[in-house]
Amino acid sequence: YHQEQTVYEERHLRYISALGKGNFGSVELCQYDPLGDNTGEQVAVKRLQPNRQANLDDFRREIQTISSLHSDYIVKYRGVCKAMGLGSMSLVMEYLPHGSLIGYLEKKPSHVNHRRLLLFASQICKGMEYLQSMRFIHRDLAARNVLVASDTLVKIGDFGLTKIIPFDKEYYKVSQPGESPIFWYAPESISESKFSHKSDVWSFGIVLHELFSYCELSLNPKKLCMQAIGSDIQMHCTSMHLFNILKDNWRLPAPPLCPPNVYSMMMKCWAWESEGRPAFSSLGELIEATLQEDRD
């Protein structure tokens, strides 16, 4: 059992490759090699874009969030790296070699059958149940933010938009929606910027759709919604158009070959009224029951 680091020294962090970019900065694969003998562990280092002061406060909050989360279904926090003098710092996380769910499913390894997709869904659901127990709302649950630890384990990997629900409220209202992933948003999040555990459940339904679509680009939520809105109309307010078709009871179509009881699970997550959506705890039971059916 190696002692989890909390402070990493920049000079021992050796850059290996770029893993990806977000609207905050970028994530790199590095080797932390203090002994200089190449025995160091590989880590994922989240670097903040320089001179983005506003982001620094969000970044500190993200570090605060991720360092307080301990679950098998959430990417592990390792520590922080205080860059020399720059005042900014980097977030050091465990490195998951299989990358994000999108890349993993696109390669569609043939062994990723429906049972395996349901296993992944139940793990994401357990991660969200844990997050809810800590009074966090994620606000950006999407396949792109789920990491693959192994062929039988996925973890929620990004907490950039996560907020704490105030103790006296059932929802969180954001002031200005930044880069909003509206195609993963519940109606009340689109129209009133209201976020709750039940808006996370709506997003979980979208993640179920992504899973059973094997994250195929042609079936991705944004593309399907834009087709439904009719991308020919000059788009000034996509969010208003999306809100209206959802109000008219349009929902994402069942992915090809999607089992009916899985599609009905998605539809439960997409109930117009937030109170009508299942809690993550009952979603977990639904998924286990579906997995059990297959066994019988």
Ligand SMILES: C[C@H](Nc1nc(-c2c[nH]c3ncc(Cl)cc23)ncc1F)C(=O)NCC(F)(F)F
């Ligand atoms: C911006 C970064 N993007 C990417 N990261 C990785 C990755 C592989 N292995 C990893 N191990 C630990 C981490 Cl934190 C990321 C990766 N792979 C492809 C990416 F595009 C990211 O953080 N994405 C959010 C989330 F991690 F949830 F997928």
